[in-house]
Each structure stands twice: as structure tokens, then as C-alpha cells.
Amino acid sequence: MLPKILDEKILPLIEKARVSNDPNIVKTDLPIWMVDRLAKKRKITEDESCEMVVTILEVFSKMWALSLNYHLTNVLGFFVTYAFNQYRNRFRKTEISETGELYLQLWNYDQPANAEFPAETWEDTNPVKAELEKLPTLTALVLSLQFDLPMKQNINQLLLWKLRETNHNVEIFFRELEEKRFRQRQLLARLSGMITRYTRKLYEVTDLNRRNWYLKQKKVWILRRARAYDRSFLSEREIAKLLGISRKAVRNHLSQGKHELRKAGKELLHYA
Template sequence: MLPKILDENILPLIEKARSNNDPNILKEELPIWMVDRLAKKRKITDDESCEMVVTILEVFSKMWTLSLNYHITNVLGFFVTYAFNQYRNRFRRTEISESGELYLQLWNYDLPANEEIPIEILEEGNLLQLELEKLPTLTGLVLALQFDLRMKQNLKQLLLWKLRETGHDIEIFYRELDEKRFRQRQILSRLSGMITRYTRKLYEATEPNRRKWYLKQKKLWILRRTRAIDRSFFSEREIAKLLGISRKAVRNHLSQGKHQLRKAGKDLLHYA
């Protein structure tokens, strides 16, 4: 049987490991704590507990790197859910809680650390790039700017030419672009943190009214995050100013580009 480690003991170790940039400080205690939390919600054997400790140790470095995206107030919830995801993938069991709710993965990482990226996701991402290349160059550039899509050399060259033509400072543009991406990541990180918080509270709560309130709050934060993701990276006005074209022309290019992508059979922008 694994030893018991309390929350109030593990959190200072996490803070110390972060401040010293040394995850080895808690490499012995953290997997045990995670499996103990897992065992409180899942009927697992002692053998399974030991296997889970080994599994977590195998992916410890990647897990630790992912955890740095979370504020210290949310990071325990991250580790708890990470343990559940690893358990699910290790033993391939789909379990439903007594309330009948499936426990959902709602974190910034999209896949378990010990699994390869499904080939269909790679194929859809590649298909998006292939379809983007079929579009008229300016249409492709407008789409790339609105959805912050990866640009190939022809789009990058057109963008540079347009920026020079409209009198924009190239260095300032790319610096502001990096800052814009950083702010977007911060916003999504904060929203994901709130989803994490209420996911954890919902899972741990037992009183029906409290669970109902936590579920409502979680849905609100999921909606806010969805809206943030769906919001244009560059607005129509910004794109028009960057490229020296009218907003009507921008809308026409967006309409044409989205129509062509939909003809490919799926909403490929979902994979951007």
C-alpha cells in the first residue's frame, strides 16, 4: 500500500520545485499523491496503484512542463485530472460516476502524454494547408490573418510586400504580432484555469445544490473560452488596414475562402 501524502504537504513542494526550477524535488511524492487522489474516486487495486505510479513517472517530465501553464492555485486540479487520464489510457476502462456523469478532460493539453497524435488529426491539419494553397494568394492571406494560420513562403512574401506598400514598419508589425499572440495565450490560459477550477470542485462536491452551481459556473467559463477562441485574431478592419484594401474586399475574400474550405467536406478551420 502506498503512503498517504496530504494536499497541504504536496503544495509547498510544488512551489519549491517551481522556484528552484527542479521538478526532482517532488518526483517521489507527487506521483504517490496523484495515485492516492485517483484511488479515492476509483476502485483500484494495490497492483494498479503501483502501475500508475510507474506510468506517471514515465511521463513525469512532460507532465511537469504542462503543469507550468497553470497557476499554483489550479495546479493540483491539473495533476488530479492528469492522473485520471493516464489511468483511463493505461487500463482502457470507461467508467461513469454514481451521478451518471462522465468525467471530462478540460485542460490545455489535447492528448495524453503517452499517446501518439491520431493520424486523422494530422491529416485534417495537412488538408487545411493543402486547401489553403489552392486559394487565390490574397484570399489565403486574408484567411491566415483572421485565423492566425501558419503561412507558407508565398503568403509570407505577399504579406511583406503589402506591409511595405501600406507603409507599415515590418519589425514593429512582427513584434506586435508576437505580443498579440502572447495576450491571446494569457486569456485562454486564464479561462482554462477557471474551467479547471470548477471541474475540480464539481468532481469533489457531493451536495446536489453545490454540484448544480459548480456545473453552471463551469459551463459559463467553457462558453467564454469558446467565444475567445472563435474571436477573429485580426479583425476585418485591421486586415483591411494592413493589406491596403477595403473592408468589403476583406469580407469577400473571407466568404470565398470559407466557402472553398467547406467544399472540401469539413469545417477545416476547426483544425487551425
């Protein structure tokens, strides 16, 4: 049963669009009205509101065709219900953690520092490998944990020993580590998807105001993706707890390790 919504300023525009068979009359105002109605019933963020407007615009032709099956007395109820369904489908599976601290990317690649590299790539081509091997093992381990670097055997053995020494369950630790990597990949995929979406909309529209709005939103999502790349994989506190050392000691190891890498003149580190 659709809710009956009559007393709305948008209704005359819908009626005019129907009479003239020109949905473009209402294409700008209707998605915004739908999201405003959605926001009255759901606690949605400004980012989600922007995403929903774009989502509705993408399916507008299909939605408009379906709406023609409803009388004007019910059509606003249809649009509200449609917005709720789109919101549920868009966000019900999106539970992404965005916690963490800023981190330094340890190589000048497009791929984030916590991406998984094949072992042979790490062995043969990664410039960080040779420099890490020159560092004290504990310093290399701290760097590897904060930036999620692939670990050589001696570093991995030290990690296992430290986990047992601090009474951590090794199996649980590595399972949680993989879950953290998975959430990070989800986050990056979502952010990249939003950038692609706004890029596509820029190609599709000709209206200057809408193009400026899409361009502004694209820049916002690019900035968010950059910030996601620039977060520590494990924080200083987490590393200190895992290794049974103080946060000051963690900072000292990070400072020493990054200093040695910079001194090598490889330009391995760059700040976000």
C-alpha cells in the same frame, strides 16, 4: 493595524464555530460575506466575485487557523484584510484583452486556430495547407491573417510587400502579432484554469446546492472559453488597413476563400 468591525450578523456564527470547534458552521456564509465587504471597497465584476468565493473556499482551512490568533473584536478586520490580499494576489497581474470578432476554426482539432504549430506538422498533416495553396495568394493571405494560419513562403512574401506598400513597420507589426498571440494564450489558460478549478470543487463537495452552483459556474466558464476560441485573430478592419484594401474587399476574399474550402468537401470549417 486591522480595522475594527463589530456590528455584523456574521460575528455570532464565527463565535459559535469557535466555541464548537466546527468551522463548517461558517464555511458557507463567511466567504460570501468577505467578498461582499470587498465589493464595497473595490469595483469588482460578478465573475470576479464568483472567483473570489472559490479562492477563499480553497484556502479556508488555512485562513480559519490563522483567524484563531485574533480576538473576536478584531477577527472581522482580519477576514476583510485577508480578502483584500487574496484579491490583489489573484487579479493584479491579470490584464487580458478580450477584444475581437467571431471567427471560424479552420480545423477540427482541440487546439485553437491561433495556436502555434510546428512547421513539420503544418507541412505534413494539416489539411488546410493543400487547399490554401489552390487559392489566389491574396485570398489565402486574408484567410491566414483572420485565422492566424501558418503562412507559406509566397504568402509571407506578399504580406511583407503589402506592409511596406502601406508604410507599416515590419518589425513592429510582427512584435505586436506575437504580443497578441501571448495575450490570447493567457486568456485561454485562465479560462481553462477556471474550468479545472470548478471541476475539482465538484469532486470535493457533497452538498447538493453547492454542487449545483459549481456546475453552473463551470458551464459559464466553458461557454466563455468557447467564445474565446471563436474570435477573429485580426478583424476585417485591421486586415484592410494592413493590406491597403477596403473592408468590402476583405469580406469578398474571405467569402471566396471559405466557399472554395467548403466546396472541397473537407469539412475544414465549422461554426462556433
